[in-house]
Amino acid sequence: MSALNIKKGSTSHSAYDLRSALSEVEESHTLAVIVENEPGVLARVIGLFSGRGYNIDSLTVAEVDHTGHRSRITIVTRGTPAVIDQIEAQLKRMVPVHEVQDLTAEGPSVQRELALVKVKGHGDHRIEALRLAEIFRANVVDSTLESFVFEMTGTPEKIDAFADLMRPLGLVEIARTGVAGLKRGV
């Protein structure tokens, strides 16, 4: 008795199919998930992503309806179209999930993130930081003789761009909220 004809490098001697997923292009999608605000809901949603191997690039959550106890979770995720569809279906079938919107797929949307950016510097660097902040419509919310904290809102790309510019000027620390989004129009 002998073995099966299995080529070197094959994964078919495993009890599971270990082949990589079909290589399609990955897309970034922003999902808005309206959930019952009860203990454990966020853990259940996050557990879905980690348990099934999906990505979370950004996540925000807060109660948006205090009387109805509804929270809004905004998740930025990446995947092939099939994976994005599956994520949406998996979210929709969760018992405490009321609604799932794919803000990327369902027409135009507004997406904003808030960032606090601390920059340390003297002289020209300090002046340049202020000038750039003005161009980016960032506000100074804290100031010492050797530092600023800027507050800005914008798309994640805008915040990335601002942070990149601040880096050579003395960027110390950055705090970002993650994306919040709404569909445009009604």
Next chain:
Amino acid sequence: MSKQMTGAKMVVQALKDQGVEVVFGYPGGAVLPIYDELFLQNDIRHILVRHEQGAVHMAEGYARSTGKPGVALVTSGPGATNAVTGLTDALMDSIPIVVLTGQVPTFMIGTDGFQEADTVGITRPCTKMNWLVKDTAKLSDTIHQAFHVATHGRPGPVLIDIPKDVQFATADYVPADKAKVSHYQPRTEGDPDQIARLVEMMEQAERPIFYTGGGVINSGPRASALLRELVAETNFPITSTLMGLGSYPASGKNWVGMLGMHGLYEANLAMHGCDLMINIGARFDDRITGRIKDFSPKSKKAHIDIDPSSINKVIRVDVPIVGDVTKVLEEVLRQWRARGSKTDQRGLSQWWKQIDEWRSVKCLSYKNSTTTIKPQYALERLEALTKGMDRYITTEVGQHQMWAAQFLGFEDPNRWMTSGGLGTMGYGLPASIGVQIAHPEALVINVAGEASWLMNMQEMGTAMQFRAPVKQFILNNERLGMVRQWQELLHGERYSSSWSESLPDFVKLAEAFGCKGIKCDDPKDLDDAIMEMIRYDGPVIFDCLVEKHENCFPMIPSGKPHNEMLLGDADTQGVIGAKGAVLV
């Protein structure tokens, strides 16, 4: 108006209101108030198990054989963690069960108290939904919600964690009809337009096949009845997954047998060669599809499933229909009949000719012996001698499970309880007790392997205590048969830890439990021994010593397509061994 009562009393009252007759459980510090209430009443029967995993599998066996939710009650900490395997099993196979766990008092949560575990945290990924109830006023409402969630949409396990102080405190009881369940109402009606597309495809199909799964059984007996009508009227062939056996009768003329890794040659080739695949309540599991790229390459596919996330998860389909099988099949039949009940007769008769050709391969044939009991022979005899009886079969996991699926015929739904998705060794014995408790007069047989059976053998004590005359039919090959088979075929015959050493004497073990033990190792004595097992009024441990090195065929090796099945040992010989190649 509403009645005041303690949390513990609420639990019992809510269970009664939900129609619960049996609870499988094990007491402990954190559930003592509930056990007190159980003691003070006679409507709900409590079955004391020997291990909490057993309680959950019993609840599953009860649920699978009745269609009603099964209930388990266990204590905090280890009681809850021991329930995890059963919960995961029920999640994978979509079985409605409600598990109640005790918890340390609310003011101790988070202090690493004695027998404290983060039960809702641990069980979140293995339940459909779970709740930690911190307020007695919300307890009865939550229990009613739990039953609603477990049984609506795709069924599944739910868990309610109840701290001890919540059991002692008093609050208003919320009756079942006042409970907040409105927010969870999954869609059950299929989209009529999609159904119309399916009906059109059915009229034109030359090589159609119904591929049915556990969803048909979960949808209730009416779904099986409708399926039988649809198959009879269309004359399409039908195959089923392991989970769906019995929804269409094995004696039915359109039955082509189970499909999948150890499914029948004709079923798998029909799936590979069809031009219309109608998936009803199955989920394109990897044991079914083999290599995805080559899965049924030329067919249009329709998928009926109550869970939208099942659709397009693994296989892209052409006609997605989200809905309850019963309601969808009603609409399919209505539309198809309204359009004149048309099928492509010529195409179908060609298709049946092809299927009959595949059938003539007789893929289940095996080399019998006059001196050794072949496991297939043992199951053929079990089938012959119990056919027509009021019979329920459970299994453990492994070769014996696949042989049971191949050689036993199921005529009705809810008669076959097996761990499909999770593949839980140790499932069958407790499940058989759960089935027997629900059907005290029926013949309940657990087809087992000796290794699986040992995993939960302590439950024989439960069978004895509660007079559950379950028959443990152990195909004893003194090996972990399926592991051994894979090692032989795929790991260079290196039998790493796959034999059962120091096995107990099963007859003496039976005697120790106070039940009957039967041992048989001669094919000539087998029929008499099986009859002795059936006739004995009480639990039996049947030690059937079988051929040690039998392999389970047909077999589709993982990652291979349906049309590359191995039919027997001959197919596996000398393929790369001649070159002395080492397996990777």
